[in-house]
Each structure stands twice: as structure tokens, then as C-alpha cells.
Amino acid sequence: MTAIHRVVIIGGGFGGLYAAQALKRAPVRITVVDRRNFHLFQPLLYQVATGGLSPGEIASPLRGVLNRQRNTAVLLAEVIDLDPAAYRVVFSDGEIEYDTLIVAAGATHHYFGHAEWAPLAPGLKTIEDATEIRRRILWAFEAAEREVDPERRAAWLTFVIIGAGPTGVELAGALSEIATHTLARDFRTINPSDARIILIEGAARALPPYSPALSAKAAAALERIGVQLRTGALVTAITPESVTVRAGERSESIATRTVLWAAGVQASPLGNIIAAKTGAQLDRVGRVIVETDCSVPGHPEILVIGDLAHFRHQGGTPLPGVAPVAMQQGRYVAQAIRRRLAGRSVGPFHYRDKGSMAVIGRRAAVAKLAGIEFNGTLAWLAWLFIHLMYLVEFDNRVLVLIQWAWNYLTWNRGARLITGESPLPLDR
């Protein structure tokens, strides 16, 4: 009697979790490995970063989500190496063997060769990123309230977001809502709506992956809420008190104390390990170039999905690192495993692009769904609904719905706490 087929899944994000859930009734034993004990709904991280939601509302403990799958175990561990010849994954403090390995380790921030910018301009990939950004944003208003010098006060009230993709646009919109409405009555010396929000984008338009028409609608919505959008602009320097931006020939230094990074991601370092141990090729941002069935060339038992994978077999350009791609690839590789175990053949992965959306502010969003582009209130409602439905746990949906209803009715963003080590001194 052959031993049961062991599937090890590295990563409990969209790719790994959807793969695990799709294998629920398969004749396999699954182990999901993650460095964190929860699945994170990344599309709503910007809401935690701007005090609209609490971390607990967008994160679901992996054990809780998977505990009814009797064939699935969860391990909290950090992967430091692979041994494909021995079908083994190596942890910092142990190891595990597999018959099929699904690597869904995701992505991290990319500072384009300027790693020194990381502490100055935090990105938005983890819960801790989000609460740190929240801390800096709220801190800036507190510092402005106590600052006597007008120039230094203006710098505290200037916020620069680098990157006008969906993350940057959504951050800018939420930040504008905070400044203009949520905090409106909270201060006595400053007027929070004096805050300047500057959104910097290297490409010619905001939301570069979207159509020009949607980019234009988004730009108009941003302008309406007072966000200064600067396209064709590249950041050349970041200091604790300024950002230098180059547009064409001109260079400009913006005095600011709060800079947020939404400009680029690179693959998890596991990509390097995979390349080193299997000979797989990586792209410029470290993603593993995979076959049509998401496998590593020469290793049909190693599947790479989600933000870590470079899948180029559909339309010539690689699939973007977005949640729906990871979800569909997760389901696909689960299906592939089941078919192979049943002795059946497996077709190539085919991504069904059901559309994309970005929200700019209340009742202002852009969306392309089922091939139709639209914006405004309808897009905004679609955005709310779809994000709500994709939250993994039912209680999260209820809590987020309550929070959003409250935020909407009261302009209040209840989750705006400054937490963490040493919130003082003011001269950070």
C-alpha cells in the first residue's frame, strides 16, 4: 500500500490558502507552513493603515480557518532552504518532506536599489507595516498641533505617497478623508484639512495597468478630494525631512515628515532559493519563471503560484501580482494534484480576468467588471461588496460591515490608535 501523498504548502496567503481549501477532500495529507499564524487580507491593509479597520478585522488565524479539514495541519515555521533531490523543505528549526510542494510565499517591498529608503518610507505588505503607517500618519497631526514654527508645521502636514497604483491611490483617498473629515474637529491649533497629500507616479498616468479612460476618471476623483497627483515624476532622494522628485529636467525638494511607499514589490527571497536549488530562472524582481502548469522547469512536483510566480503564457506579459491571480492559481494547482493522483491529464493554467477596481473615496471608485468600465457610486458599491465577500471568515465580514457602516455614517474612523513602542519623543 502506497503511503498517502504529502502536499506541503509554503505560505498561507491567497495562493496557499485557496490551494489548501481546494484540496479539502483530496486523498492527500496537507501541511500549510507560514511564518505568521494568520491569513492576511492584503487588499484592505490600507484601511488599517488609515485607521478605518483594526488588524483583527482583516486577518484570520490559519488554524481556525483550516481546522475542519481533517487532512490539513498548520505549522508556524520559517523556511530557510529547499532540498529538491530529497523532496525536503528545511526550516530554521526542523524540516519536512513532501511529495508535492506548493510555494506561495508572496512578495515584499522593492526600493529599486535604495534599501536605505525602507525605514524612511514604509511600504504596506504586513500588519505591522499598516500599524506603523497608521502611527506615523496620526503622529504627524499630533506633532503639527504642537509645532510653533509655520514651516515645520507645514512639513508635518505634508504627506507624500510614492506610487499611484491601486495601493497608492487608495491610501491617498483614505488619507484625504481623514484630514478633511474624520479629524476635522479633533484639533484646536491646526486645521487638519490644511494637510497636503501628494501622490507621485513615475508612469504617465495614475493606475498604469488600467485603461486610459479609468486612469483619467481616477485622476479626476483624486483632484476633487484635494490630492495632488504628479505623474511622470521619479523620486531620487528621501530624507527624514524631505523627498526629492525629478520630472523631466526639473528637480524639486518637498518638505515632508511622512512618506509612504507604494511603488514596487519584489519576490520573496524564497525565489532565490528555488532558483539556486533547481536552476529555475528568475525575472528582474526575483519571481520564478514557471511552466504552463505553474511548475518549476524540470520539477513537476514543485509548483510556484501567486506573487512569487512569473507566469508568461497568456498574452505575452506576465500575470500581475494581484489577489485573484493567486486565488485562481491556488485552485488550479489543487485541481492539478487531484487529477494527477487520479491518473488524468492536466491542461495549462488559464487566468480569467474578471476585472479590477480601485477606490478613491466615498462613493468614488473605478472598476472594470465583466468587461464593462464604470466609476462613481456604483463602482464604489461593487468594490465594497466584492471585498466583503472575499474576506475569509464570516465574522470578519460582519465586523467589517459594521465598521464600514459606522465609518460611513459618522465619518469616524474608529480604529485610529497610535500603538507600538515608544510613540514619543516627537522628534523622531
Next chain:
Amino acid sequence: MTAIHRVVIIGGGFGGLYAAQALKRAPVRITVVDRRNFHLFQPLLYQVATGGLSPGEIASPLRGVLNRQRNTAVLLAEVIDLDPAAYRVVFSDGEIEYDTLIVAAGATHHYFGHAEWAPLAPGLKTIEDATEIRRRILWAFEAAEREVDPERRAAWLTFVIIGAGPTGVELAGALSEIATHTLARDFRTINPSDARIILIEGAARALPPYSPALSAKAAAALERIGVQLRTGALVTAITPESVTVRAGERSESIATRTVLWAAGVQASPLGNIIAAKTGAQLDRVGRVIVETDCSVPGHPEILVIGDLAHFRHQGGTPLPGVAPVAMQQGRYVAQAIRRRLAGRSVGPFHYRDKGSMAVIGRRAAVAKLAGIEFNGTLAWLAWLFIHLMYLVEFDNRVLVLIQWAWNYLTWNRGARLITGESPLPLDR
């Protein structure tokens, strides 16, 4: 025309916040100063520590709570000194003058001369305390799941809580619920209900401030849910892998990786500053001994309330450091300020003890309200209701109610995330 009377309130907890709110229509200008930007509902911290609630559900941004009071400003600042002769409070980065000063800076942990125990046995006073305890509790189960050696595994599954006052009892009860129900299906190697929870108390019975009858009821409830209560036991040593307990002549070393401190508090260091600058006397835990009107002797313009105050004018023993005392003192000093400004006399503070409660587990609590002692489901419902009603913000009440209903129906504690720096490596 005389300048408007300036009231400075140090601390946005129960004492400071209730004082500020009670001065809403008084002819004064109020400044509330706190090192944190939120009011924390401390009685429910143990729920954050055991994953039942998220930080945002028990914390309310001070500016949001007070923003409709036009006579009130909020400052985020740290007080480092007082200058009573000049009617001045000194911050780490500024200063402010007052006509009346209300000091409501609260308390911090007391390790009875063993400051080295602090990192080994975290207490429960701040949000960060709570998330750290949560991290350690969930971590212990993760570590146990991966531990091969049975003795080491048993140590990971042994939890020691030092101090069987209301905080310790409530922590023990919630921890038992986690182990026995919430995590029941989450692990594959260990059985979480194998966890041992040991509650250590130096006095002769649990809940020493309560009546012997209620103490007995609480002890019985603890026993029913599997908590080992050891009274008349003093902790003499804490290491990363053990706790040494002395009961009478015998000393015992308990192998444990998770120790929680609920055994004592001392006053904020501001007490020392007040004593140094005014000549006020302090008690053994650093509280300022105040007059019948909560003022510092010789300084009718400096009022000390809440956990920082030692008020001994009622019944011979000082009032306990509990929320209702701070709330009533806050309202009292506000009233006193208003009466004085109107040229009227002020009577002494009189605390109305409306009762006390502690919850042990679902449908198990002890309570004494309106002079009547009761326990069981009725006490539990009373506990829920009263805590819910005293939450400062309406949206917090709704969110907590939803969370509690969910937790009750599903045994699920949704907020059980391991967050914070470097959750790994396992050998912490």
C-alpha cells in the same frame, strides 16, 4: 476681566476622562494631556490578551471622544516635571500653565523589588502588554505542537498566572476557555486541553478583597474549568523555564514557558514628582496621600485622583485602585471646580461602592451589586451588561457586543493573531 480658568488634566483614563467630560459646560478651558492618543478600557484588557477582542474595540481616540467639547483641547505629551510655585507642568518638549491641575496618571506594574521579573512575566496594564501576552500564549501552543520531547512539550503547555485578584482570575478563566474549546480542533499533534493553568495567590483565598463567600464560589468555578488554584503561595523566583513557589515550608519549581503577572501595581512615577515638589506623602506603593477633597495637602489647586491617589477618609482603609473609584473622583473634582468658581463650598469626596464583579468563564461569574451577592449566569450577564455600558464610545459597544455574541456562539476567539516583531525563532 479675569482670564478664563485653565484646567490641565494629566491622564486620559477613567479619572481624567470623566473629569474632562463633567467639565463640559463649565467656564473653564481644559487641556487633557496623555502620552497615548486614546482612552483605554482597562477592565477588558484581559480579553485582548486572550484573543477575544481586538485592541481597537477597547480603546477610544481621546480627540474623538472629546472633540465636541469646544472648551477642551487634547495634547499628546509626556510629563516629566511639575513647578507648583509657577503653576506649571513641564513636558519632555514643552510646558503648560494651569490654574487647577488634576493628576490622574494611574498605575503601573509592581514586581515587589524584582524588576528583573518584568520581561519574564508580563503584566496587563497597556495595549502592548495585552498583545504581548496574547503573542506568548498563542506561541506556547505553536511551540508545543512542534516539540518532540514530552517534558519540554508539557512545559510549553503549562501556564502560570501570578495573582488571583480579579485580573488573574479573569485571565485564568479565559485561558482555560481557549485551551478547552477555542483551540480544540486547531492542532494535530497536541491536544490543547492538556494545558495546565496554575493560578498562584499569596493570600489565603482568591479574590482577597471580596467576601469569603464569593471567594469560595470563584474558587469552585475555577476548579470546575480545570484551573489549579494555589493560595497561601508566594513566588520566590522566575526564570525563562520555571517558576519557584513557596507555600509554608515547602518550595516547588514549576516547569513553564509562559508566566503572567497579575499580582501588584504601583503608582505612576508622577507620584514621586508630586511628592518631591509639594512635600506630599506617598504610601508604600507610591500613591499620593490626599485630603478629603482629593487635593494635595497645602495645594488646593492640585487634585490627585484614581490609581495615583491614596484616599483614606472613608472606612479606614484606602480606596482600591478600581475603575469606579476613578470615575467618581473624576466627576467629584469637576464638580468641586465648578462650585469653587461659583463661590460655593465643597464637601468631602464620598465613594459610593456599587459593588464588584469578576468573571470566571462563560455563565460563571461572581458579583456583589446593590449589596446582594450572587454568582452564576445572572452574575455573568450583569458583568457583560455593565462592562458594555461603560465602554466610552457607542461604536465600541456595538463591535464588542458582536464579537462577544460571535465568541459565545462559536467558541471562537477571532482576535487571536500573533503580531509584533520577530515572532520567531521558537527558542525565545
